[in-house]
Amino acid sequence: xxxxxxxxIFLGYAAGVGKTYQMLVExxxxxxxxxxxxxxxxxxxxxxxxxxxxxxxxxxxxxxYQHRGSVFEDMDTEAVIRRKPxxxxxxxxxxxxxxxxxxxxxxxxVMAILDAGIDVLTSMNxxxxxxxxxxxxxxxHIRVRETVPDWVLHQADEVVVVDVTPRALIHRLERGVVxxxxxxxxxxxxxxxxxxxxxxxxxxxxxxxxxxNERVTELSGTQPAETDVPPPPRRESILLWLTPNPSTAxxxxxxxxxxxxxxxxxxxxxxxxxxxxxxPWLNICRNLRIDAERIPDQRKVAAAVAAYARSNGTxxxxxxxxxxxxxxxxxxVRDIQVTxxxxxxxxxxxxxSG
Amino acid sequence: xxVSEYHRPDPDALLQKIHAQESAAARGRLKIFFxxxxxxxxxxxxxxxxxRRLARGQDVVVGAIQRTGSEHLEAALKRIEVxxxxxxxxxxxxxxxxxxxxxVEAILRRNPQVxxxxxxxxxxxxxxxxxxxxxxxEQILAAGITVVGAVNLQHVFEEQxxxxxxxxxxxxxxxxxxxxQQADELVIVDVPAEDLVRPGERSDLSTLQLTELRELALLVxxxxxxxxxQRYMAVHGIRQSWSTQExxxxxxxxxxxxxxxxxxxxxxTRRFHGQMxxxxxxxxxxxxxxxxxxENLEYARKxxxxxxxxxxxxxxxxxxxxxxxxxxxxxxxxxxxRRRWMFCRKSPAERILQxxxxxxxxxFPQGSAA
Numbered sequence: 001x002x003x004x005x006x007x008x009i010f011l012g013y014a015a016g017v018g019k020t021y022q023m024l025v026e027x028x029x030x031x032x033x034x035x036x037x038x039x040x041x042x043x044x045x046x047x048x049x050x051x052x053x054x055x056x057x058x059x060x061x062x063x064x065y066q067h068r069g070s071v072f073e074d075m076d077t078e079a080v081i082r083r084k085p086x087x088x089x090x091x092x093x094x095x096x097x098x099x100x101x102x103x104x105x106x107x108x109x110v111m112a113i114l115d116a117g118i119d120v121l122t123s124m125n126x127x128x129x130x131x132x133x134x135x136x137x138x139x140x141h142i143r144v145r146e147t148v149p150d151w152v153l154h155q156a157d158e159v160v161v162v163d164v165t166p167r168a169l170i171h172r173l174e175r176g177v178v179x180x181x182x183x184x185x186x187x188x189x190x191x192x193x194x195x196x197x198x199x200x201x202x203x204x205x206x207x208x209x210x211x212x213n214e215r216v217t218e219l220s221g222t223q224p225a226e227t228d229v230p231p232p233p234r235r236e237s238i239l240l241w242l243t244p245n246p247s248t249a250x251x252x253x254x255x256x257x258x259x260x261x262x263x264x265x266x267x268x269x270x271x272x273x274x275x276x277x278x279x280p281w282l283n284i285c286r287n288l289r290i291d292a293e294r295i296p297d298q299r300k301v302a303a304a305v306a307a308y309a310r311s312n313g314t315x316x317x318x319x320x321x322x323x324x325x326x327x328x329x330x331x332x333v334r335d336i337q338v339t340x341x342x343x344x345x346x347x348x349x350x351x352x353s354g
Numbered sequence: 355x356x357v358s359e360y361h362r363p364d365p366d367a368l369l370q371k372i373h374a375q376e377s378a379a380a381r382g383r384l385k386i387f388f389x390x391x392x393x394x395x396x397x398x399x400x401x402x403x404x405x406r407r408l409a410r411g412q413d414v415v416v417g418a419i420q421r422t423g424s425e426h427l428e429a430a431l432k433r434i435e436v437x438x439x440x441x442x443x444x445x446x447x448x449x450x451x452x453x454x455x456x457x458v459e460a461i462l463r464r465n466p467q468v469x470x471x472x473x474x475x476x477x478x479x480x481x482x483x484x485x486x487x488x489x490x491x492e493q494i495l496a497a498g499i500t501v502v503g504a505v506n507l508q509h510v511f512e513e514q515x516x517x518x519x520x521x522x523x524x525x526x527x528x529x530x531x532x533x534x535q536q537a538d539e540l541v542i543v544d545v546p547a548e549d550l551v552r553p554g555e556r557s558d559l560s561t562l563q564l565t566e567l568r569e570l571a572l573l574v575x576x577x578x579x580x581x582x583x584q585r586y587m588a589v590h591g592i593r594q595s596w597s598t599q600e601x602x603x604x605x606x607x608x609x610x611x612x613x614x615x616x617x618x619x620x621x622x623t624r625r626f627h628g629q630m631x632x633x634x635x636x637x638x639x640x641x642x643x644x645x646x647x648x649e650n651l652e653y654a655r656k657x658x659x660x661x662x663x664x665x666x667x668x669x670x671x672x673x674x675x676x677x678x679x680x681x682x683x684x685x686x687x688x689x690x691x692r693r694r695w696m697f698c699r700k701s702p703a704e705r706i707l708q709x710x711x712x713x714x715x716x717x718f719p720q721g722s723a724a
Contacts, residue, residue: 008546139598161544161572165385168539195592198583202598205542205576206627212569213625219562229620229657254714261625321711327704330717334689338717340707342683 005114006157009093010123011208013200014192016169016178019123019162020091024053026121027089031057040088040113040120041075041106047177057089065100072098077109080118087119094128094146107148114155123162124148126204130288131257134250139199140191149287150260159211161204166197236262239314241305242270242285242292244277247320247343249284254341255318256288268292269308271301302329309336382500384491385539386474389506390571391564393550396504396543397472401430403502404470408434415466417456417494417501418487420473434470437461440482455482456490461499468500475509475527488529505529507571520566521559535578542575544568573627600628603682604654605673605706607634608643612650615686615718620657622684632659633676635669670705677713684714 008026012019020042031037038058044051060083063076074097080088090113095106103109110120127136130147137143153159164172173184173192240255242248252268259266268285270278272294285292295304302325309317316337319326330338385403389396397420408414416436419427439454455478461469471494476487484490491501508517511528518524534540547564559567580598602619606612616632623630632654640647655661666672677685690701700708707715 135598158546158548160546161542163542163544163575165539165541168541195583195586195590198579198586199598202576202579202583205572205579206599208544209569209572209576209627212565212572215565216562216569219565229624230617232618232621233614261622321708326707330689330704330707333719335719337719338707340710340715340717342713343711 003117005116005118005120007110007114007155008119008121008158008160009153009156010121010160010162011126011204012123012162013126013204014169014197015125015187016172017125017162017164018050019125021047021050021053022160022162023089023091023121023123024050024057027057027087028053030087035087036085037087037089038080038083038085040077040080040090042089042091045178058085060088063101065098067099072100074098074101075106075109077102077112080113081116084116085118087121088113089121091123093122093124094148096146105148107152111152126200126207129153129207131253131260132203132207134253135203136200139203140196142191149289150256151289153211154214154260156211159208161208163201163205166194166201169197170194232262234315236264236315237313238262238264238266238316238318239305239309239312240266240268240285240290241317241319241323242268242274242278242281243320243323244274245320245322247341248278248281250343251318251320251341252281252284252288252290254339256290258316258318258339266290267312269295269305271295271304272297300328301325303332305329306332309333380496380498382495382498383538384495384536385500385502385541386534386537387502387504387541387543388534388571388575389504389543390568391508391550391559392506394506394543394545396506398424398426399541399543400470400472400502400504401427401434404434404468405430407468407502412468413466414468414470415461415464417461417469417471417490418454418473418476419470435466437464437469455479455484456487456494458483458490458493461494462497465497466499468502469494471501471503474503474505474533475525475529477527486527486529488533505534507567507574510534510574513570513574516570517567520563520570535581537578540575540578542572544572576627600626600684601680601682602628602630602684602686603673603677603680604630604632604659604686605634605688606632606647606650606654607688608640608647608650609688611688611718611720613653615688616650616654616657616659618718619659619684619686623658628683630654630657630659631662631680631682633662633664633673635664635666635672637665637667637669670702670709673702673706674709677710682713684716685710686716686718688718689720 010019010023027037038060039054040060042054042059060076060080062073063079065072065074075090090106090110093107093110097104097106097109103112110122113120126132127144128147130149133144133147170188170192172178173188176184178184179187238255238259240251255266268290270292275294282292295308298304306329310333314336316339317333318339318341321340321343387396387399404414414434416431416434418439419431419436437457437460440457456471471487471491474488474491478484478487478490491503494501507513508525509528510531512531514524514528547561547568550564551561583598600622602623604615604619619630622628632651634647634651651661662676664672664676685706687703687706690703703717707717
């Protein structure tokens with residue numbers, strides 16, 4: 001049986017912290033140790049020190065995709081697999097591929113490369129982690145559109161924190177190391193404030209610590225020592241009630257996160273009449289590997305959800321705050337825990353790459 | 355009106371303290387590279403920083419180094435001036451934990467902009483000016499010289515019990531946690547555990563032990579960053595409605611299914627490395643239920659909750675206001691026992707459920723747990 005490749009993620013909290021640099025330092029180290037290392041995708045962003053770290057590494061040429069008369073460039077995943085190196089460095093794990101590329105997301109390309117038995121070094125920022133999307137919105141007022149599902153992160157063999165202090169990062173920006181002067185000035189006013197950067201930095205440290213906590217559990221074969229708290233009394237099962245409400249996206253991510261933490265099943269239900277309007281949420285469910293089941297249209301949806309929960313052994317129901325019939329339902333399921341998930345304030349779309 | 359058993363630091367007091375610190379403008383800045391175990395490469399990072407500063411025209415010297423014979427380090431040392439350590443006093447009995455002491459006098463005379471100091475936790479030989487190297491560093495900082503240093507997790511005094519539980523041993527040298535918390539900049543140096551256990555690296559710790567140390571180091575750093583964030587928000591008068599960590603508030607009553615709620619909150623708090631709070635809103639005398647309440651509060655405290663007793667005739671409003679001011683991310687409440695009957699006013703639990711914007715509200719059933 002072919003060995004699956006190993007996945008190393010260099011995790012930062014903003015553009016310019018040095019993720020790509022660290023990734024390439026690791027690539028160079030592996031090359032010195034005799035490994036066959038190539039670069040699958042690298043975005044230079046004009047950063048001299050980073051570009052210097054690519055010296056002596058082979059680049060797999062990019063693919064060109066035609067789409068509506070335009071030509072887009074992206075990683076040539078198939079060429080990487082044909083080249084069959086031992087290790088490939090792939091920048092910007094959360095990137096959405098050019099139109100016309102065989103897979104919509106770069107992380108899907110990386111999965112294909114890993115399946116071919118090739119080790120991958122990649123880089124990403126904490127704000128691109130799906131389950132942290134809402135927290136990042138709250139902190140920065142920016143909705144990050146390019147996300148990587150958490151189950152993909154769970155497959156990483158290593159998540160390495162790339163740390164600098166916000167002050168040093170702001171200096172880099174001011175010196176023009178990260179962006180062009182105009183873009184840097186704009187970034188310093190919006191995203192790169194000391195408060196934002198400090199909060200994102202803390203998130204990245206905590207998320208990486210969580211990943212290590214899971215590794216400790218795996219390695220020791222036991223739950224981490226919580227000797228002072230009694231273990232949960234029973235196995236949990238989470239049910240998400242999907243509605244057309246916009247905060248349903250938050251609900252799904254939150255439910256996934258709690259289910260991951262409890263290592264328990266997580267399923268979703270929705271009413272047939274909502275099917276068309278909740279398609280985007282069903283898509284998030286598919287990305288997060290949550291099965292969503294349709295219940296027939298009826299006058300009392302709350303009662304139907306309660307009945308579904310009871311017959312499926314649900315122990316926790318997750319709903320959004322303004323779900324119609326919520327009060328009715330909580331009185332029908334007095335033996336089941338109900339969590340009303342926080343919604344967040346208005347959002348703006350914004351992308352800062354690198 | 356609320357009576358609290360616990361007091362957050364007063365923002366004004368905090369501000370005054372910060373102004374006091376900043377008014378000592380002559381003080382140099384302290385930057386620390388923080389590693390989870392020996393050989394993660396923190397000294398290398400420190401010297402890289404020294405070289406970069408040198409390249410930018412700053413006047414950099416080395417105050418203390420740990421010679422490892424690495425090519426990288428030796429190359430750096432050719433380019434940065436070294437202030438030689440003090441010759442130990444002739445009567446000094448050197449013990450293995452001791453290193454040569456930094457020559458503080460010579461560094462102060464030399465008066466560079468930046469001084470690199472490796473192994474911040476070293477003890478000085480008996481008879482030296484200061485007992486510990488970190489005290490030497492304080493003197494160098496006080497003279498307005500920036501210090502860039504390196505230290506490992508096992509050397510942070512307050513973490514040494516936890517480290518000993520993981521590794522089964524304790525190093526004799528340490529710095530107080532306050533020393534790293536007050537650093538102007540703390541940078542975590544993170545590398546995969548397997549880098550340290552690969553052949554030739556000869557760490558005698560297992561991958562499991564190194565992974566546990568690594569997790570702990572990240573959490574120590576996250577806590578330092580959290581404090582910096584709070585300070586920054588206080589100084590700039592920014593009201594923070596969100597939290598980077600889970601803050602779980604358990605609403606207790608004498609009757610509610612308290613133990614299950616407290617245990618569930620404690621598990622989530624530990625798992626997400628968050629904070630746990632518990633609150634009770636006193637509306638009058640409880641009579642014979644007082645003992646049950648005290649037992650619940652005591653259990654919450656035992657599992658690490660910060661317990662608050664508030665007062666008010668409208669418990670739902672009191673709880674929500676408190677939760678907002680404490681940046682609570684999850685609020686745990688119990689189902690009311692009475693059956694709802696028509697035309698009855700909404701129960702506090704229902705109101706919290708509907709009005710608790712901005713936080714998860716978790717409604718616990720009677721008599722079961724999660």
